[in-house]
Amino acid sequence: MAKKKYSLTVFGCQMNERDAETLKGFLEELGYEETAETENADLVIINTCAVRQKAEDKVFAQIGRLGKLKKARPEMMIAICGCMVQQEVVARKLIKKHPFVDLVFGTHNIAAFPALLQRATESSEPLLDLWDEAGDVVEGLPVSRKDGVRAWVNITYGCNNFCAYCIVPYVRGRERSRHPAEIMDEISNLARQGYQEVTLLGQNVNSYGKDLIEQIDFSDLLQRVDRESGINRVRFMTSHPRDWNEKLARVIADGINICEHVHLPIQSGSNRILTLMNRGYSREHYQEQVQVLRRYVPNCAISTDLIVGFPGETEADFLVTLEVVEQVSFDAAFTFLYSQRSGTPAAKMPAQINSEVKKERFQRLLEIQNKHSLRHNQQLIGKTVEVLVEGRSKTNPDVLSGRTRGGKTVNFVGEGVFAGDLLQVEISEAKTWSLLGRINVENRNANDKAVQGD
Ligand code: SAH
Ligand code: SF4
Ligand code: F3S
Numbered sequence: 001m002a003k004k005k006y007s008l009t010v011f012g013c014q015m016n017e018r019d020a021e022t023l024k025g026f027l028e029e030l031g032y033e034e035t036a037e038t039e040n041a042d043l044v045i046i047n048t049c050a051v052r053q054k055a056e057d058k059v060f061a062q063i064g065r066l067g068k069l070k071k072a073r074p075e076m077m078i079a080i081c082g083c084m085v086q087q088e089v090v091a092r093k094l095i096k097k098h099p100f101v102d103l104v105f106g107t108h109n110i111a112a113f114p115a116l117l118q119r120a121t122e123s124s125e126p127l128l129d130l131w132d133e134a135g136d137v138v139e140g141l142p143v144s145r146k147d148g149v150r151a152w153v154n155i156t157y158g159c160n161n162f163c164a165y166c167i168v169p170y171v172r173g174r175e176r177s178r179h180p181a182e183i184m185d186e187i188s189n190l191a192r193q194g195y196q197e198v199t200l201l202g203q204n205v206n207s208y209g210k211d212l213i214e215q216i217d218f219s220d221l222l223q224r225v226d227r228e229s230g231i232n233r234v235r236f237m238t239s240h241p242r243d244w245n246e247k248l249a250r251v252i253a254d255g256i257n258i259c260e261h262v263h264l265p266i267q268s269g270s271n272r273i274l275t276l277m278n279r280g281y282s283r284e285h286y287q288e289q290v291q292v293l294r295r296y297v298p299n300c301a302i303s304t305d306l307i308v309g310f311p312g313e314t315e316a317d318f319l320v321t322l323e324v325v326e327q328v329s330f331d332a333a334f335t336f337l338y339s340q341r342s343g344t345p346a347a348k349m350p351a352q353i354n355s356e357v358k359k360e361r362f363q364r365l366l367e368i369q370n371k372h373s374l375r376h377n378q379q380l381i382g383k384t385v386e387v388l389v390e391g392r393s394k395t396n397p398d399v400l401s402g403r404t405r406g407g408k409t410v411n412f413v414g415e416g417v418f419a420g421d422l423l424q425v426e427i428s429e430a431k432t433w434s435l436l437g438r439i440n441v442e443n444r445n446a447n448d449k450a451v452q453g454d
Contacts, residue, residue: 003033007041011059012049014201014237015172016082018152019110020047023081025142026113039069043077043117048084050167052339056084063098070100077120079103081110083171087343088130095126106130107172111138134158134173139182149197149390149420151190155183155221156202161240163267164278164346165310165338168203175204177212180221187229196388196420197233197259200225205236206243219251226255232422233388233405237263242280244289246296253296260297261331261407264289265305269324270317273310276349283324290328301376301406303332308365309358310338311349318361325368331376331406333369337362370432377408377430384440385410387425389417409434 006027010020023045024034035041044066048059063080070076078101085091086106095101103120105113108131120127137157145151158173159166187198200222202208208218218236225234234257239248241264252258264286268274271282293300306321325333337358340347387402387410394401399411402423410425411434417423429436 003031004042005035005040006032006043006045007035007038008045008047009062010047011055012047012051012083014152014199015154015157015203016047016049018154018201019082019107021143021145021152022110022141023047023113024144028144029142030114030117038066041076043079044069045079045081048080048082050083050087050090050171051341052336053341054339056090059084060094060097063094063101067098067100077102077117079105079117079120081105081107083107083167086130086171087167091128091130095128099126101126104128104130108132108134111141134176137176137178139178147390147419148193149195149388151195151198152201153183153186153190153198154178154202155200155205155208155218155236159203160207161204161280162278162345164276164349165307165341165344167341167344170343172203175207175211177208177210179212180209180214180216180224183221184224184229187225187231191230191232194420195231196422197235198225198229198231200234200236202236203238204240204243205238206240206245206248217247219245219247222248222258223251223255226251226257231257233257233259235259235261235407239264241266241286241289244293246292249293249296252293252300259405259407260299261301261303261405262293263303263305266324266328267305267307268310268313268317269321270313273313273317273321276312277307277310277346283320287324287328299406301331301408302328303334303407304328304330305334305336306365307336307338308362309353311346311353312351313338313353313361322365322368325365325372329372329376330369331408332373335362335365335369374430374432377432377435380404380408380427380435381430382427384424384426385437387412387423387437389419389421389423391419404435410437411435412437412439414439 008020010016038044049055066078085104091104105116116129156175156177158175159169160175162169206218208221209216239262266286269283385404389402393399393411400414400417401411412425424440425437426440427435427437
């Protein structure tokens with residue numbers, strides 16, 4: 001009998017990507033196989049994000065389109081999960097607007113997915129199952145990872161920070177740390193399976209371990225992963241500037257396999273706005289931590305997130321942000337227009353900034369940041385750097401693509417190169433978002449995983 005087919009769309013951040021790998025793991029155990037053709041799928045799943053208000057409208061529209069397919073093939077199951085529907089009002093609105101949906105579940109009950117799917121199959125009504133509380137961390141869930149080279153590994157779930165603009169703490173629950181032994185086992189297994197790189201994932205990795213009985217903090221964990229797991233590259237995200245400390249900078253400096261890249265979201269350069277955002281640090285503290293990091297790890301790439309147009313942001317506040325961006329000189333920045341996300345305190349703040357002003361500021365910020373991104377990339381021209389090959393470039397299949405330890409994308413031409421190879425590549429050209437290079441043949445270090453499509 002032909003296998004049942006599922007299609008899975010993921011919105012949002014790596015947390016959602018990682019959850020999707022668990023859903024896929026369950027589905028493979030249940031005998032499903034993945035298809036890219038939604039119209040032929042027996043089960044269509046959308047893992048939603050809630051971080052920006054607009055994302056919600058997009059998902060509603062997408063589900064609306066699924067309605068047509070469902071009419072043609074009523075046996076097709078539709079399941080919606082993730083952060084957006086963890087908000088009960090949104091989940092109820094969705095079912096009311098699109099009653100053909102079969103299953104809606106949240107972020108806290110992923111472990112119950114097979115049972116929920118079964119119950120939904122037997123029910124003629126849409127099944128809505130949301131848990132208010134996250135409960136304990138559930139270990140041992142199946143996982144289907146495709147890439148074979150890089151893997152995401154959760155170290156904490158949830159967030160306790162309640163930044164004023166952010167919905168994540170409301171849809172992902174309180175912060176819970178995984179036990180170090182579970183994390184180490186997972187990473188050692190990945191290394192044995194041939195994975196080259198892991199990224200330790202948490203909304204605020206720096207607060208790892210605070211809820212555990214054992215005495216362990218993030219620096220300790222990172223050092224253990226570096227020394228004991230056998231994996232060739234370790235990354236982590238996201239770091240919170242308030243909880244960043246010198247010990248961590250030292251661990252990175254002493255590390256062997258820890259990549260020299262830190263993602264440290266600043267959000268704004270204005271102390272007044274940082275206070276309104278409830279970020280818990282000042283511009284001065286941020287800059288001091290960057291100095292400490294660069295003192296210990298001089299070649300460390302630093303990237304950031306910035307929000308433009310937070311309620312009450314004046315031109316003067318914004319100019320301070322530009323000044324900090326000039327001073328710190330980030331390797332890369334993810335810049336966001338502030339989104340008035342309902343359910344967060346900032347959505348009710350006075351002095352919301354109009355969209356024209358936001359867009360105009362956004363452009364100015366981008367211009368400055370692009371200059372710095374290009375400058376950092378240009379500094380690599382002529383240098384030979386370690387690149388982990390990920391596969392063929394998505395935009396040009398004649399070219400191979402990989403990443404430096406600093407997290408920069410390098411495109412290069414090569415024969416007999418495989419995904420998972422750690423190569424020495426000489427950088428020949430710099431663009432704002434990527435680098436071009438050529439393989440330094442003498443320093444090759446290949447393993448045996450073929451690039452997909454070869
Ligand atoms: N835990 C991480 C990531 C959170 S979400 C952290 O603290 O950095 C990723 C980014 O989305 C945030 O860093 C922030 O820059 C952006 N973001 C979150 N809510 C937003 C909103 N309402 N409007 C615009 N950007 C937002
Ligand atoms: Fe959101 Fe702040 Fe938590 Fe990051 S640290 S997930 S921005 S509340
Ligand atoms: Fe991530 Fe979006 Fe949820 S950013 S944690 S998927 S709200």
